[in-house]
Amino acid sequence: MIDFLYEAFVAPWTWGAWMWRGVLAAALIAVSASAAGVFLYLRRMSLLTDALSHVALAGVVGAYLVTGSVGAGAMLGGAIVAGVLSSLLIGKLATHPKVRDDAAIGIVFTAVFALAVILLSTVARDVHIDVQCVLFGNVLGISDHSLLLLTLTAPMTLALIFVFFRPLVLSTFDPLHAAAVGVPVVLVSYGLMSMVSVTAAAGFEAVGAILVVAMFIIPAATAHLFARSVRGMIVVSIATAVMSAVLGMYVSVWTNVYSGGAIVVVAGLIYLLAFLFAPEHGRLRSPGPASGLRIHGALP
Amino acid sequence: MLVVCSVLGDRAAEFFELRYEFVINALLATSAVGLVCGVVGTFLVLRGLSLLGDAAGHATLPGVCAAFLITGAKTLPVLLxxxxxSSGVSALAVTAFSRGRRVRPDAAIGIALTVSFAIGVCxxxxxxxxxxATQSGISDFLFGNAAGITRRQVVFLGATSAAILTATLVFHRALVLSVFDPNHARALGIPVRxxxxxxxxGMSLCVVVGIQCVGVVLVAAMLIIPASTGRLIANTVVGVMLSAAVVGVLSAWGGVFVSFLGEGLSTGPTMVLCAAFFFVVALLFGPQGGLLRRRATEGAIT
Known part of the structure; x- marks a missing residue:
């Protein structure tokens, strides 16, 4: 029994540095994305993270075409520019009387992602980004460059959330009141989107776009089933995200599947458990009233 | 530069002679995709469910892989x-999960999308x-490869599309009523749920018809963009549907043409960019709230 537990849980750490590096990368992404994800979730903008993560690829490719480099600065700068431009575009489109906000998201990000894929297979072939790698990631073979990028961006994200906690919360729950007491609501909103773009750009090469998007959305949704305050929600969100990252790494090692995929599946299972058994809001605890299916992707 | 132009010109001439069978097959298959996605996408966009198509698209990946692992066969009907x-199950799961407290429908879509795609990745x-398995056949599903479609597969895709279109025509009234006014529809005795x-x-069926040409990642675009373009062109449901279908088919042809010209271009991204081009044109000049028109007729509108 002890031997079995040792083989399953301890041995992988002794097989080489890749386990440490993989867990570190996944945990860093988990922490920064799940903390920012709480605010996006509360603003009903979860799906914007999906869009921005796809758009970040275009930003990186664009930065390469303009500057000729794939250095950290160019990558993150390109991602921020592409992310903010796309959010502006989505916001503008959504004000058109004939275009709904969810359709606006769908139009902009699919078109930009398609452009990025085409550029990658033609003029930007030298950028050495494998599209399949962008989707699935390669957590176990993470490069020094990506790991460094993550160690820089993740604490930065957390620090920004900590410093700007009040304006973030105020403008999330009551933008009018926030504006009245002098919070620059629009600026906060674009700051949040830049944060998402940076996290996505730093993350997708390392862990894959799918894991980044999942870490924005799933832990926050899980936390909402437990939470009574925003602070509590952030804590629960980060905790479940890190838990999924570590457990998912184990699952990936045991079954020899893509780490990014395994981590997301574990996060999904944790959400399912919370959905069913959460103390106050679990379905098996208290049957809630039915409401119609409504999709919001509203931008401020 | 001149050499490049003349090479491209020769390629274009080859394309329009329709000399190759794979070009004809690709055109037929993508036309079917453009047509059904335009028609069904109209209802999705009007109902505010655009991004559910994205989730359904990503959710096809686990189904394709599981079908291959279970049967060991790479024939199209099995994979599809x-x-x-898998895409039907996850789309229905989103609608089921969304009914209830403390579940944001947009987050439900995001969760279904990422988790099902992650299962597919595993x-x-x-x-x-x-x-x-040489995995090439499966990888084609990521970004689409219309050039690999055989005549037999075209027949299969065409038959499925015809079934979708017939069902839409038959239930047109019920669909329109429940999309625009669920309460009124319920009062008329239409089972809205x-x-x-x-x-x-139906959306999952469209996605399934589309994935081989467009790929699982971008198939949602063919549901969303032509239908949104249709809204800028026409003002009635039938009008939107027809213009969406036309835009869908035109983008399909344009996409096949461009990917034929360029080496190594997947058909999915080129089709999506063509559709986006039509959307921008309609946004600027469309009869329904085209930006340049509005400015010209109504003066200053911000």
Whole structure:
């Protein structure tokens, strides 16, 4: 029994540095994305993270075409520019009387992602980004460059959330009141989107776009089933995200599947458990009233 | 530069002679995709469910991989049946999960999208390890490869599309009523929940028809963009549907043409960019709120 537990849980750490590096990368992404994800979730903008993560690829490719480099600065700068431009575009489109906000998201990000894929297979072939790698990631073979990028961006994200906690919360729950007491609501909103773009750009090469998007959305949704305050929600969100990252790494090692995929599946299972058994809001605890299916992707 | 132009010109001439059978097959298959996605996408966009199509598209990956792992066959009907099951299940799961407190419908879509795609990624790594499988056939599903479609597959896709179109025509009234005014529809005795469920299943069918040409990642675009373009062109449901279908088919042809010209271009991204081009044109000049027109007729509108 002890031997079995040792083989399953301890041995992988002794097989080489890749386990440490993989867990570190996944945990860093988990922490920064799940903390920012709480605010996006509360603003009903979860799906914007999906869009921005796809758009970040275009930003990186664009930065390469303009500057000729794939250095950290160019990558993150390109991602921020592409992310903010796309959010502006989505916001503008959504004000058109004939275009709904969810359709606006769908139009902009699919078109930009398609452009990025085409550029990658033609003029930007030298950028050495494998599209399949962008989707699935390669957590176990993470490069020094990506790991460094993550160690820089993740604490930065957390620090920004900590410093700007009040304006973030105020403008999330009551933008009018926030504006009245002098919070620059629009600026906060674009700051949040830049944060998402940076996290996505730093993350997708390392862990894959799918894991980044999942870490924005799933832990926050899980936390909402437990939470009574925003602070509590952030804590629960980060905790479940890190838990999924570590457990998912184990699952990936045991079954020899893509780490990014395994981590997301574990996060999904944790959400399912919370959905069913959460103390106050679990379905098996208290049957809630039915409401119609409504999709919001509203931008401020 | 001149050389490049003349080479491209020769390629274009070859394309329009329709000399190659694979070009004709690709055109037929993508036309079917553009047509059904335009028609069904109209209802999704009007109902505010655009991004559910994105989730359904990503959710086909686990089905394709599972079907391959279980049967070991790479024939299209088998793979597409798997795709239909997994995308239908996850789309219906979103609608079920969304009814209730503390679940944001947009987050439900995001969760379904990422988790199902992640399951697909895990299965794909098993597929890629299996010695019997050259994974090329499966990888084509990521970004689409219309050039690899055979005549027999075209017939299969065409028959499925015809079934979707017939069902839409037959239930047109019920669909329109429940999309615009569910309460009124309920009062008329239309089972709105069932109609909504059938719309979701129809969407999954469209996604399944589309994935081979457009790929699982971008198939949602063919549901969303032509239908949104249609809204800028026409003002009635039938009008929107027809213009969406026309835009869908035109983008399909444009996409096949461009990917024929450029080496190594997948058809999916080129089709999506063509559709986006039509959307921008309609946004600027469309009869329904085209930006340049509005400015010209109504003066200063911000």
């Amino acid at each position: 049946t798997g795709a239909l099951v 299965l794909l790594s098993i597929v890629q390890r299996s010695p019997a 069932i109609v909504e469920g059938s719309l979701v299943v």
